[in-house]
Amino acid sequence: MIEIRALRKSFGNKEVLKGISLKIKNEIFGLLGPNGSGKTTLMKTIAGILKPSSGDVVVDGMSVVKDPLKVKSIVGFVAENPVLYESLTVSELFNLVGKIRRLERSEIEEKVANYARAFEIQEFMDSLIADLSFGTKQKVAIISALLHDPKALILDEAMNGLDVRSAKIFRNLLFKFREEGKSIVFSTHVMPFVEVLCDRVAIIYDGRIVAEGSLKDLKEMTELRDLEDVFLKLTGGVDALEVASALL
Amino acid sequence: MMKRNPGIARERLLRITKKFSVEKNFLTIFLVFLFLGFLLSNYYEQSMLAISICIFIFVSSIFMTATSLQQSFAVGLFEPMKSMPISVGRLIPFLLLVDPLATIGVAIPTILGFQVLKAILFLLWIVFAILFGEFVAIVLVALLGGRGMLGFNQTKNFLISSFLLLVIISLPQIFKGQIRLLSEMNFVFPFASVTTETESAVLLLVHSIALFTLYWKFSTRFFEKIFESTGSQGKIKAFRFSPLSRSFSLVVKDLKITYRNPAGLVGILLPVLITISNGIAFLSANAIIELIVAVSSLSPIILGLFTRAEGRDLDFLLTLPVSKKEFMMGKILSSALVISLPSLFFALVASFSGNNLFVLPISLLFPINSCLFAGALLFRYPSNEPGIPSMGLKMGSILLATTLFLFALSAPSIFLMRYDASVLVSSVLFAILYHKIRA
Numbered sequence: 001m002i003e004i005r006a007l008r009k010s011f012g013n014k015e016v017l018k019g020i021s022l023k024i025k026n027e028i029f030g031l032l033g034p035n036g037s038g039k040t041t042l043m044k045t046i047a048g049i050l051k052p053s054s055g056d057v058v059v060d061g062m063s064v065v066k067d068p069l070k071v072k073s074i075v076g077f078v079a080e081n082p083v084l085y086e087s088l089t090v091s092e093l094f095n096l097v098g099k100i101r102r103l104e105r106s107e108i109e110e111k112v113a114n115y116a117r118a119f120e121i122q123e124f125m126d127s128l129i130a131d132l133s134f135g136t137k138q139k140v141a142i143i144s145a146l147l148h149d150p151k152a153l154i155l156d157e158a159m160n161g162l163d164v165r166s167a168k169i170f171r172n173l174l175f176k177f178r179e180e181g182k183s184i185v186f187s188t189h190v191m192p193f194v195e196v197l198c199d200r201v202a203i204i205y206d207g208r209i210v211a212e213g214s215l216k217d218l219k220e221m222t223e224l225r226d227l228e229d230v231f232l233k234l235t236g237g238v239d240a241l242e243v244a245s246a247l248l
Numbered sequence: 249m250m251k252r253n254p255g256i257a258r259e260r261l262l263r264i265t266k267k268f269s270v271e272k273n274f275l276t277i278f279l280v281f282l283f284l285g286f287l288l289s290n291y292y293e294q295s296m297l298a299i300s301i302c303i304f305i306f307v308s309s310i311f312m313t314a315t316s317l318q319q320s321f322a323v324g325l326f327e328p329m330k331s332m333p334i335s336v337g338r339l340i341p342f343l344l345l346v347d348p349l350a351t352i353g354v355a356i357p358t359i360l361g362f363q364v365l366k367a368i369l370f371l372l373w374i375v376f377a378i379l380f381g382e383f384v385a386i387v388l389v390a391l392l393g394g395r396g397m398l399g400f401n402q403t404k405n406f407l408i409s410s411f412l413l414l415v416i417i418s419l420p421q422i423f424k425g426q427i428r429l430l431s432e433m434n435f436v437f438p439f440a441s442v443t444t445e446t447e448s449a450v451l452l453l454v455h456s457i458a459l460f461t462l463y464w465k466f467s468t469r470f471f472e473k474i475f476e477s478t479g480s481q482g483k484i485k486a487f488r489f490s491p492l493s494r495s496f497s498l499v500v501k502d503l504k505i506t507y508r509n510p511a512g513l514v515g516i517l518l519p520v521l522i523t524i525s526n527g528i529a530f531l532s533a534n535a536i537i538e539l540i541v542a543v544s545s546l547s548p549i550i551l552g553l554f555t556r557a558e559g560r561d562l563d564f565l566l567t568l569p570v571s572k573k574e575f576m577m578g579k580i581l582s583s584a585l586v587i588s589l590p591s592l593f594f595a596l597v598a599s600f601s602g603n604n605l606f607v608l609p610i611s612l613l614f615p616i617n618s619c620l621f622a623g624a625l626l627f628r629y630p631s632n633e634p635g636i637p638s639m640g641l642k643m644g645s646i647l648l649a650t651t652l653f654l655f656a657l658s659a660p661s662i663f664l665m666r667y668d669a670s671v672l673v674s675s676v677l678f679a680i681l682y683h684k685i686r687a
Contacts, residue, residue, distance in 0.1 A: 095492075099494045125484075
């Protein structure tokens with residue numbers, strides 16, 4: 001379980017997260033929000049990459065403030081734009097991840113073989129990461145995050161750039177992880193993904209959670225049938241839509 | 249960088265970052281080279297110096313352009329340009345001229361000693377040397393790969409980088425001997441004519457037309473080649489988990505990412521090449537301890553290089569359970585390995601030549617201790633997360649402190665000829681520093 005308690009995060013004078021509280025159980029939890037709303041900052045704070053200015057995040061009983069290394073050891077994080085060691089090959093990167101996460105040889109070799117086959121990256125294993133396409137890099141980033149069988153997965157628009165086959169495999173993996181009792185936080189701008197994947201959703205706007213609940217709850221609350229319209233109503237995007245329509 | 253390094257996200261760093269300017273950077277490089285120019289003009293005859301300066305600026309331009317290009321591509325600086333309706337092949341060479349143009353400072357003292365016409369011709373030759381060097385660098389990067397590729401091309405990168413560095417370090421020898429020979433090969437080696445007015449003007453015109461034509465015709469094609477991604481698919485091989493320990497996997501990672509980066513590679517080769525080019529002289533003078541101290545004093549620079557080499561890739565490391573201490577120890581071990589190898593090599597030569605055998609442990613202890621000492625100073629920031637510490641002025645004081653530290657370590661050997669005392673002191677200090685860093 002992931003518990004976010006009155007989380008605030010500032011960069012200098014700019015407050016990006018303004019007191020967020022959430023509880024995420026063993027489910028696929030969607031995080032939606034417009035650009036600049038604080039999604040990525042929230043995801044990175046949950047993953048232990050950023051330290052909260054105040055408040056806390058507790059992942060499986062471990063505090064991000066007090067034990068960030070322990071949190072990182074049980075969390076898998078995939079960034080929106082895959083940042084990997086560009087001068088390493090794919091094999092070398094998996095080796096590095098395996099060593100740092102203290103994985104057993106038999107365990108990692110089997111997992112790499114299976115994931116590489118599933119995501120069709122076997123022929124890229126000796127290629128420099130700098131030479132890979134965006135989508136292939138994203139696959140490498142996803143595999144790196146899954147090797148240690150994390151208890152929580154934090155996915156910041158992780159499906160960007162994946163081909164249809166890989167996206168389908170990844171979705172099935174997420175369902176399997178949920179059945180195994182893992183917590184998955186998933187952010188995306190693609191509403192059909194949310195409709196298919198997520199058990200519950202939170203909408204973040206200007207650093208605050210403006211709505212939280214199942215898709216059915218949100219639609220009933222806003223009296224709208226389409227998730228896209230729900231999102232636009234709650235994030236002040238309706239006016240912008242009217243302005244854009246007037247321009248056309 | 250502020251967001252990626254929360255441990256050093258101080259207001260002061262933000263102010264420093266905002267204050268950075270291209271003009272100040274240009275002025276700094278110009279003044280450094282101006283100082284070098286004054287130093288050289290006191291020691292060498294003017295006409296020989298003019299030719300040597302042209303060669304020096306030519307080589308510096310190749311080196312600066314190649315490293316700027318490589319670093320720019322590594323951070324994706326030119327990516328937004330690809331989709332714009334501009335001729336990238338014509339624009340980027342102008343942007344890359346900033347640093348090489350600042351090297352004109354080295355020629356100012358010599359220019360001031362010439363008559364007007366000669367001075368103008370000399371200045372034009374310098375501009376030609378800069379542009380020619382830039383063109384050669386662009387060709388090299390286009391042919392050999394901008395980001396570093398496996399196998400044969402890495403070897404070529406290594407060789408090119410080593411050669412360029414050897415040329416720059418060996419310039420005093422070039423000043424003395426080879427220039428007279430080259431002055432008889434004017435057309436092939438145009439810089440040799442810089443002091444003969446008529447010949448110089450004609451050759452400058454001919455070579456400038458040739459260079460301009462090559463630039464106009466081929467620069468766009470070279471940049472297209474640099475921009476296109478290289479082939480990446482290979483045979484399917486089974487993944488094998490490395491037998492290395494966790495600590496050494498971080499060291500191997502550092503060595504690989506720095507080796508595959510031409511700018512980083514040159515920086516790492518520096519202690520190796522300086523040691524090799526001066527090693528015989530030190531050994532002949534029975535000054536092996538002084539040689540070890542000289543190489544070991546480079547530890548803050550090498551440590552800084554390895555740390556900066558993380559670049560934006562640090563974002564990935566921050567997702568893994570790596571503590572600041574582990575990160576720091578990885579950098580320290582990588583630096584110590586690079587500095588210890590040439591030090592140990594010459595210590596072995598010295599010990600086989602009849603020198604005290606205590607030289608061998610000293611050749612390892614001094615570099616390791618200096619890296620531990622410099623690391624403890626460099627990584628003093630409040631956060632417990634891996635990060636890239638701010639350098640700049642801080643690096644200067646770390647260099648000074650490390651040099652004094654090494655001087656203290658080597659004092660028993662140099663002044664009292666008690667190598668055993670140096671080994672004892674170094675071993676105790678190693679234990680203290682290692683314990684302090686790991687605690």
